[in-house]
Amino acid sequence: DGGRTPLPAPSVDTGMGLERAAVILQSKNNIYETDLFVPIIDRIGSLTGKPYGTDTETDYAIRVVAEHARAASFLIGDGVVPGNEGRGYVLRRVIRRAIRYGRQLGLEGPFLTQVVAEVISHFSPVYKELSENQEFIQRVVGLEEERFAEAIQTGLPLLEDGFIPLRKLLLENPKLGTLAADDVSTAVATDSVAGSIPTGILEIVTGALQTGLPQGADAQREFIQTLSDVETFTLYDTYGFPPELTAEIAREHGLEVDMAGFEREMEAQKQQSRSSASFSGGMEMQSAYEELGVGPSEFVGYALTQQDSAIAAILSGGVSVDHATQGQQVEVIISQSPFYAEGGGQLGDRGTISGSKGVMYVEDTQSPVAGLIVQRGTVQQGDISVGESVTAQVELDRRLDSSRNHSGTHILHAALRSVLGPHVRQAGSLCAPERLRFDFSHVSALTKDELLSVQSLSNDKVRGNLNVTSHETSYSEAVREGALAFFGDRYGDVVRVVTMANGDKFSVEVCGGTHVAATGQVGTLVVLGESSIGGGMRRIEAVTGRAAEELFVQQNERLEALSQKLQTPVADLEARLDSFMEENDALKKQLEGFQKTSLRGEAEELLGKVQDVDGVQVVAGRTSADGADGMREMGDFLKDKLGSVVVALAAVVEGSPILITMVTPDLVERGLHAGNIARDTAKVMGGGGGGRPEMAQAGGKQPEKVDEALDGVPALVRQGLS
Structure with missing residues (x-):
């Protein structure tokens, strides 16, 4: 109606943050002249030899480097690492833009770590996370500088x-x-x-x-x-x-x-590359679960692996049914369930649901809708019906193996943070019965010593038989207790906290999975390996308990088998293999010598097949070389012998044609181009390629046309001269 309604709390948003307030209080023209930025800008000036305030373009570049170095330091201090998605990609862009403007200032080598060191020194008295993570922050920036230099x-x-x-x-x-x-x-x-x-x-x-x-x-x-x-x-x-x-x-x-x-x-x-796998379908199934009209399932599996219950609903082919018979694949919901639904990286439980008239084998357990536990499987005997009283029994050995591995991931996490630093944070996990996988933030491969230290500390805590306890509390209270909670993660109002401690707390995490009662039940934890899964992320794979024992047995059997084949005691296997490798290297060198002699002979034969094309010497021939290196050596030999020449050599390696062309500098000046000759010759063989005027390489798909392609080289030379 054109009227104006006053604000509940009249105010003016001036945007007067700390930095703008500092500009006014210090009587400066902009934030870059305040004491927040002057030390950083001075450091950049000392590195570049260019003073701030004398040239507009130089000033802009210095500001970019200073501001971006500060932003990168705080982001990494908060646990963000360079990556190709989300906040990791924002950080990567910030660092790389700073590096590019540093290059515009004449800084060709690594420099950003020195600017970052100044940022940390300047801000760490207030922001302790910078000094606590200084080594990691500088390491991340240094590695990103190296990667960007390659790009x-x-x-x-x-x-x-x-x-x-x-x-x-x-x-x-x-x-x-x-x-x-x-x-x-x-x-x-x-x-x-x-x-x-x-x-x-x-x-x-x-x-x-x-x-x-x-x-x-x-x-x-x-x-x-x-x-x-x-x-x-x-x-x-x-x-x-x-x-x-x-x-x-x-x-x-x-x-x-x-x-x-x-x-x-x-x-x-x-x-x-995106996987479309899902549990029992898409949105249609989601609606089917929601329309069942059953209440939330009560999970009793933390304390029990067997529970008397009642069937609340049965789904077959996505449709609600009253009963199911032998051989039918179904999804069953029971009022109280001891089956753990897949979550937090831990796979769902298996087991049986038994009634008076039939038995269902549970192959998997999921929670497709919040609060609903769905057991999926096949009716093995008789039939089952909605409302029937049943006994749910979890497959105990499998559950214990999963629990060992889940507790193993918590132990690994704490060990990694202890060995590598507090920047390590979980980025994903898999807790299957047979193995565990733990993804975490870290920018470089672990050294052999670091990996051994992580494994040693983990097993030390396993042998220490730390008590594993859990309790539910609010998220804010969990953080106050020291539970790990990370920037960007989402938590509910009520969370479950799992603690591993014998007096001193070794691991405290928010977690909804199942665990052992004490770390000694994990058995031995054996790290199988560590690898990269993308920018700033690493992955450790390991086994515990029975799987670790089986691994020891298998490795011992392999060693015994090798010992018998090599007729050498296990203790002497390494020395015996070293001897074999030395012999193999000597034989390889001997074979290479024979091949060079053979190729030199082929090259000398080609000297007798030189063609004259309008006054230009042309050598086009087939060779038995097993790769481009040998062909290039032959080409160099022919050039040395003939002085001025066009060389085209072809070979068939593992069923595919390879072509090398060379043109001496004097003929390049006359208009000949090795890249063009290679490209047009390769077309005859159904391939392509090219390169520099003096030398080029190409490939083909039709080995039967190699000779035909080589026969066309003189015509291509004539065409290039015209």
């Missing part, structure tokens, strides 16, 4: 010497507006472009340009000024080059990036 080394030349010059060549073409596919091919074949873009990528980019090329000056200009999704995705997927950085560099050259197309490529890749 810059491989990806930047492809972008700045390949993709961007190709676009500029097309934009400068006088035929802009009427450019055709042939004009694209001509630009692509330019030495500066062809020599900077790998052949396979070049073919993809060429196809994208030719296929999408519109008509009209404005349309072609806009199309060519935009790097395609193919180029941006290739830089990211193959070379780890961030799309945001690609866009930033492109803009500096007056170009744009098809970010929407890049996102489509990323989504297509995710869809291709």
Whole structure:
């Protein structure tokens, strides 16, 4: 009605945070001149030799490095590590943007760790997590600098010497507006472009340009000024080059990036790798569970593995039924269940549900709807009916094995934090009866000593037979008790806290899984291995209890079998294998010598088959070489002997043709190009390839056409000279 309603608490949001208040109180022009940033900016100035406040572009770059170094330090201190998704990817972008602007300031080598050290020194008196995690923060930043240096080394030349010059060549073409596919091919074949873009990528980019090329000056200009999704995705997927950085560099050259197309490529890749597995179907099944009208299941499995209960509902094929008969696959809900539903990485229980008229074997237990425990399996005997009184019996050995492994993950987690540092946090787990898997945040592979220390500490706590207790409390109270709770994780109002302690607490975690009563019941914990599962994430796999015992038996049997085969005592096996390896290396060297002699003989035979093509010596022949290295050695020999020559050598290795072409510098000046000869020769064999004017490599798919392809080399040389 046009009236104005006063705010309940009249106020003005000025955005006056700490930093803006500091600007006013210290009489500065901006936050970068306050004592919050001056020490960091001074450190950057000492590293670069460039003072702050004298040049606009330099000042901007220094600000980016200072602000991003501060942001990265606090993010890592909070437990975030560089990755390819979510907050991990935000951190990676922040670090890499800081590195790029550092390079613009002339800092070619690693430098960001020194800036981060200044950030930590400056802020840690107030923010203790920075000093507590200083070593880890600097290690993360240092490793990310190394990784980004590799991406810059491989990806930047492809972008700045390949993709961007190709676009500029097309934009400068006088035929802009009427450019055709042939004009694209001509630009692509330019030495500066062809020599900077790998052949396979070049073919993809060429196809994208030719296929999408519109008509009209404005349309072609806009199309060519935009790097395609193919180029941006290739830089990211193959070379780890961030799309945001690609866009930033492109803009500096007056170009744009098809970010929407890049996102489509990323989504297509995710869809291709995404699993569609689920428990008994999708949304339709979710609705079927909700429409059953039964109340929540009471889980009694922490204390009991057998429970008298009643069948509340039966589902067969997603449809509610009153009873089920022998052989029928069903999902059953009982009022009180000792079966643990899969969750927290622990697999669901198995067992039996027995009534007076039949028995159902429970193959899996899930909780598809909050509060509902669903037992899935097959009626083995007789029949079962809704409302029937039954006895639910968990498969005890399997449950105990799962519990050992679940307790094992808690022990591993605490041991990892003790050995590696408090930055370690759980990122996922699997607690199956036969093994356990624990994913955690850490930026580098564990050394052999670190892995042994983790295993040793874990088993020390197992032998210590720590009491394992649990209780329910509020989330806030659990945190006050010292239970592990991490940034980004979600918890309910009431949580279950599992503690492992004998006096001093070794592990305190929020957890809903089943556990042993004391750590001694875990038995031995044996670490099988450790590996990377993506940026900043590692995975440990291990076994406990019966599986660990079985592992020892199997390994002992293997050692005994090897001992018998090698007729050597187990204690002497390592020395015996060393002897075998030395003998094998000697035989390999001897074989390589024979192969070199054989290939030298083939090369000398080819000297007698030199062809003259318009005054140019051409050697085209087949060889028995088992790889490109041997063929290159043959080519170098022929060049040394003939001085001025075009060489084309082919071999069939493991059923596929390989082609090496070489052109001496004097003939390159006359217009011959080894890459073009390799590419066109390989086409005859159903393949492709290319390379530099002096040397190139190609492959094919049709070994039966190798001779035909080599026969065409003289004609290609003649064509190149014309």
